[in-house]
Amino acid sequence: MSRSWNWDAVWDFMPYFWDGLLLTLQALLFGTLLAFSLGLVWAIALRGPRWVAWPVIGVTEFVRNTPLLIQLFFLFFVIPDLPGGPTLSPLVAGSIGLGLHYSTYTMEVYRAGIEGVPAGQWEAARALSLPMGHTWRAVILPQAFRRTVPALGNYVIAMLKETPLISTIGLTELLLTAREYGVQSFNFMEPITVVGVAFIVIAYPASLLIRVLERRLATY
């Protein structure tokens, strides 16, 4: 049962599309903020004493090696059943799941960035008696960050492409919006195509931007 492309269906779908896009971008934004900040916390904790570093290794290995989908289900379906467990909205549970999962990857990016800062920088800071916190903030992290920007950017794009998973806990992000529209209108071709194109339109320029940044940040 073939049929031709129907532009009317596209225009008809667009109002829903914008709603879905908004939710996708919100989940991406919150997830990114969480992944970036939590990953940094993990990476710094890894350099701490063993009683800090080992639990962090345990937790992050566990999170990285279990499917994101299970983590989303846990946050959304299981946590409310725990004693005192809060009920999380799909957006909140989805952002936390995405951010937590990807923090275990950004952790590795930060770790490599931090290890890439020469030992002489730590020693110079020490020789000047700079306090530890200040050494991290003013000396180590600024140098580590330039090395991390491209890799972090690539994880944002990867997270964008994972956002449809959050539809499984009921977030009407782009893909679920398209599916619901299809179910109601019996037109799947246009909404699914539009959503697919939308991902490319966001992700491709973003990856170009990352490449530009990568070159800019390569030297001081």
Next chain:
Amino acid sequence: MNTPNDTPAGAAGEAGSTGGRSPGEDLITFTDVTKRFGDNVVLDDLCFGVEANKHVTLIGPSGSGKTTILRLLMTLAKPDEGTIEVDGEYLTHERKNGKLVPAGEAHNRAVRKKIGMVFQQFNLFPNMRVLRNVTEAPVHVLGMEKDEAEERARGLIELVGLTEHLDKYPTQLSGGQQQRVAIARALAMRPKVLLLDEVTSALDPELVAGVLDVLRDIARSTDITMVCVTHEMSFARDISQKVLMFDQGKIVESGSPDKIFNDPDHERTREFLSSVH
């Protein structure tokens, strides 16, 4: 070139005051210091002192433990045995109820402030401009006002001859210029002791003289106690009152530069000197 005493705000002129320590007294004392890396005994039961206001040069073949001595002084490493005193206080140890116990971080930071170090590889902060490299520690460690720290830093940067490069990043400078910034950065903390670890050996030959001239100036015009590792024998002769010859973690002999360079007692010293000339 300016001497530190003509620079604004006294710049380095006030650095390195001896804090009431009379000349002739030891500012640095190593007592039975042993340092090992695994089975490798790098410093072997070492004892020596450095008098206040004096400049001591450490010489010896590669691997003889010279850098390790400076790293112990900078508390970048800890001795396995023995104690090190600087200006009357123990490094990495402190006295509590008459006993020597491992020092807390506060004690270590207080002692470390008296000591500055210039590294072979400069180790400037590449994310900061020249001026901020020099002001960072005075502002954040000594609690100096930013304006005051910048004024002093300008004086020190003038002293090392880099006034026109204040706003550059380290990577925009030559190695010799970077090393001179590193010297200014160390002096900005007004250390009593300045440690210099082969500060010209990473430099192209034509840049060495500029750095050594700056150090000669500082040696002449301040009362900072210096411990210097170098293969530049004429420089060592110019600035130091005492030379220690090391081999395999032990002092082979020590004496005035004249004595060590012209008439050493030990064959090992003679061999070494002929190898670097």
